[in-house]
Amino acid sequence: MAHIDFDRFVSPTYQLTNAIDEVPQLGNRARERLAANNIVSTYQLIAHYLELRERNDALEAFKAWLIKMEAPSTHAGRIANAIATRVTTVGIKLEHIQLSDKIMNSSRLDVNKSREIAARTFNNQLEHDFEGCGFGKPGAPSGSVKAYGTTDKLIAAFLNKFDAPPTAAMADAFYAEMSKVEGFKAHGYKSTIIEAIKIRLSVGIDRVVSRYEPELPAMAEATEPSTPDRSRPTAAAATTPVTGGTQRARTRPAQNPSAPYRHSEAARALPTHGMNTPLSQQEARPPSAKSGSSAKGGGMSQLLVLAIIGVAGAVAYAKFAGSGDVEL
Numbered sequence: 001m002a003h004i005d006f007d008r009f010v011s012p013t014y015q016l017t018n019a020i021d022e023v024p025q026l027g028n029r030a031r032e033r034l035a036a037n038n039i040v041s042t043y044q045l046i047a048h049y050l051e052l053r054e055r056n057d058a059l060e061a062f063k064a065w066l067i068k069m070e071a072p073s074t075h076a077g078r079i080a081n082a083i084a085t086r087v088t089t090v091g092i093k094l095e096h097i098q099l100s101d102k103i104m105n106s107s108r109l110d111v112n113k114s115r116e117i118a119a120r121t122f123n124n125q126l127e128h129d130f131e132g133c134g135f136g137k138p139g140a141p142s143g144s145v146k147a148y149g150t151t152d153k154l155i156a157a158f159l160n161k162f163d164a165p166p167t168a169a170m171a172d173a174f175y176a177e178m179s180k181v182e183g184f185k186a187h188g189y190k191s192t193i194i195e196a197i198k199i200r201l202s203v204g205i206d207r208v209v210s211r212y213e214p215e216l217p218a219m220a221e222a223t224e225p226s227t228p229d230r231s232r233p234t235a236a237a238a239t240t241p242v243t244g245g246t247q248r249a250r251t252r253p254a255q256n257p258s259a260p261y262r263h264s265e266a267a268r269a270l271p272t273h274g275m276n277t278p279l280s281q282q283e284a285r286p287p288s289a290k291s292g293s294s295a296k297g298g299g300m301s302q303l304l305v306l307a308i309i310g311v312a313g314a315v316a317y318a319k320f321a322g323s324g325d326v327e328l
Helices: 028-036 042-052 058-068 073-090 111-119 151-159 168-178 187-203 265-269 289-321
Strands: none
Touching: 042 058, 042 073, 042 151, 058 073, 111 187, 151 168, 151 187, 168 187
């Protein structure tokens, strides 16, 4: 991969890849020695530092261990400082690593608890740092504290599962392993603990963030297509059916939900005479000029028919009477 210098490695804008060759100036010989000791990723190297943190001389001890792993002695001190800075004050972003849905359903971590964890000053005591996550509370630790001992060692155990580019399967593996750790009894809090670890890693273990906003999973929602502006909406535009997804029905609501529905201006303009109204209740409409002309034409036709019928009747009667002639 491309060369990463120390400034870039500790920059908040740099997302760790977890490839161990991203650690500046570590060298090939050190990487080979580390691999022989089951450390093949950046997270696992960070985990080893966290396991040493309860010592007063943790940074010096880590530097000496790096030299033992054949890291260049001229750079070992800077490597140790870079690792410490990254995990304690810069942070490691793991929000994109989600547990499986089945496991996440048991998490008890909400937005308020997430903010509390990010704003808490850690002291490396599990019952204090992760209060509300199954480890008891300050002054009253639960039996599960003994399973890991300290906050740093719990986080180190989590990071040790990431031996390649981070995946959800690696987080799930830690979830399963927790049940096998001797003394761990907080089985109902496993997913909560993992989410709490991720939050604290994202801000930096020793860094306090008073205004933390958890990155919750985005809810997929259909976007309503834009509708052209119309000066006179049609009746059909008053209510448009849902087109799919979670898109709301585009029904024009009344200002008062309890008020009766009012038709649009266009709907009110449509002819409604006789629609859904009994014939007995319909009002007679005055004839228009056109309808009057039609009525007059109809009366003339009726008179002509009656006249023909009258003549035919007279002829028939004359034949019957034997007169033979009929005057018209």
